Amino acid sequence: MDRLRWRPREQQPETERTLSDHRDLGDDQPADEVRRRPEAAHAEDQTPHTNYRQIEDQRRREPAVQREDHVHARRLTHILDVTVIEVRDVTRRFGSFTALSHASFVVRSGEIVALLGPNGAGKTTASRIIAGILAPTEGDAIVDRISVRDDANAVRARCGLVTDSPALYERMSLRSYLTYFARMYDVPQPGPRIAQLVELMGLTSVLDRKLASFSRGMKQKAAIARALVHEPPVLLLDEPATALDPEMTQTFRELIVSLRAQHRAILLCTHDLDEAQRISDRVVIVDRGRIVREGATDELRSAGRPSFRAELVADEAPVRAALGTAGVTVESIAASNGRLEARWSSDDPAETNTRALRALLDAGARVVSLNLETRSLEDAYLAIIKESRQ
Template identity: 30%
Template sequence: MAQYALEVQSLTKRIGKKTIVDDVSFSIEKGEIFGLLGPNGAGKTTIIRMIVSLINRTGGHVIVNGHNLDEAFKETMSEIGAIVENPEFYKYMSGYKNLIHYARMADKEIPESRIEEVIELVGLKNAIHNKVKTYSLGMRQRLGVAQALLHNPSLLVLDEPTNGLDPQGIREFRDYLHSLASQGISVLVSSHLLSEMQLMCNRFAIIDKGKLTHISNMNDSVEGSDQELRDVIFEVENVENAVELLKTNGLIKEVKASKGQEFTIAIKRDTIARANQILVQNNIDVYGISSVKATLEDRFLELTNKDQKEQSL
């Protein structure tokens, strides 16, 4: 049984003398939502188009569920469902008739029970017999996912799937993807909406100028390691005495912010308990301790700025 839903090995795309995608490699586990992040023009869409065979690769390999795209094209593509651009449907037909139409074009027979199953899965049961022209953008996106899932793929590939959706539509779409992942379907998604990707993905990779510059688990990357400084808010009885105690014991050098009974300091995660212990032992009541979590946007800017500085040296 294949270990990964998708393996991308040394993917490269050159047009003339210009390298658009440069030796990109990553893998996606089964049931994982994996995000491709990067500025416009970084190469994200080119990578996705090569994975789903919309454009040729200059080099590298694409392996889906153990099937190499070069050696078993039909078997590999049957494992992939994709929405690379806004899904297009016959607007004068109902959602159901559109799905019937796509099912008839599939390489293998798709029973009516499967069509009903994907309709239920994407939450369109109450609107599936309405004409597509009456659908909201979010409903059309969900119908697109239903169409991509008809042939029961193991990997769903989505390029900017939440473009144009309102906040409610984005949240619903995210929930559908989590539901799919819980059933073992893997998802590769690209987007420039970093706050949304933070809520959606298990892991992410940053693509910049065609190169893969960073890849990590979402929670680990945002929260940082135990040895990294993080902003922590302490709510205490006496801020002035608390700060002096922490400075005297060498736990902090300065306070980043202070308001009322709260003060914010930069401290390592494994030092927070020690700071609390010192305060309590010195009869300073501690009412609350909370971390100021960095956002994916903070981490993204930190990583991309770091890469730019390194390249300029």
């Protein structure tokens, strides 16, 4: 804390809000590589305009990350449990198609939020609006207290974006590529930071090789290193583990958790529900462009009707008869390792389970255990998606 210092925002002249045609932006093009594009007349065909001279000027006045003696020092707002990303009633249309409709959610400092949904649900659209690549047709996104509508350049400087298909400058070596982005983000003496990242990603031996010679997995690692080179307060990860081997996936998962401990705000868009269950603090589920559920990961898993599993030593027929007599609706009975596993659900566990156990004991069954089953995030997700479509 003694290395942290508060630097008040200097008064800046109001800049012209310019938006550009989104159709010139490739779907795989990261925020770092956006170039100036022609202006468009309609909001649904616009993305924020990039002015690199303006970015450089803003960076000199108030960098997204401030350092003392080359030590990372974040502004005080990132140490506190405050809202860093706020999506406010955002709608995004592409012509007549609505990709995102009235979406609202937040991500706080030191928090990992998993954005889940089927293909085409609007996850990538949401992350690119937050990153300042796409302009919202309606609503607004606030990143580190800055509106993407007011100052998309400053928002981009505060975000690290990793997509599932990174677009790299393949004629450059990895060293030159990371140095280029480090200097763009005004990282002083980037050499040690680059060495740290390539070692973490297992790319030290190929630091001077051209990116064109990299495998897909190696390119993904390079994109992750690029996103982290300026130590941004916000990380937007869109299927970041794509093409990574299991060992590297585990390393990257541990890295994400360590970044959470450094008070970064992390939005994880993924189809890997096991990964989301392992590391996310909260979950936002989006389907057909609308947010259908939001909550803590454990709360979503425990929501719904409680389900129970009884492990028994008995024959199936008398067990079914006993539970039926007790008024318990059996969902399944299966044999496993010489024992029966009977499952049922109840809105009144105390009453139902008492009647079930009494009936089973009266029928001569030996009860080995009776446990409350916590559904996986995958089960919860599928149930929520099914419910939203009914």
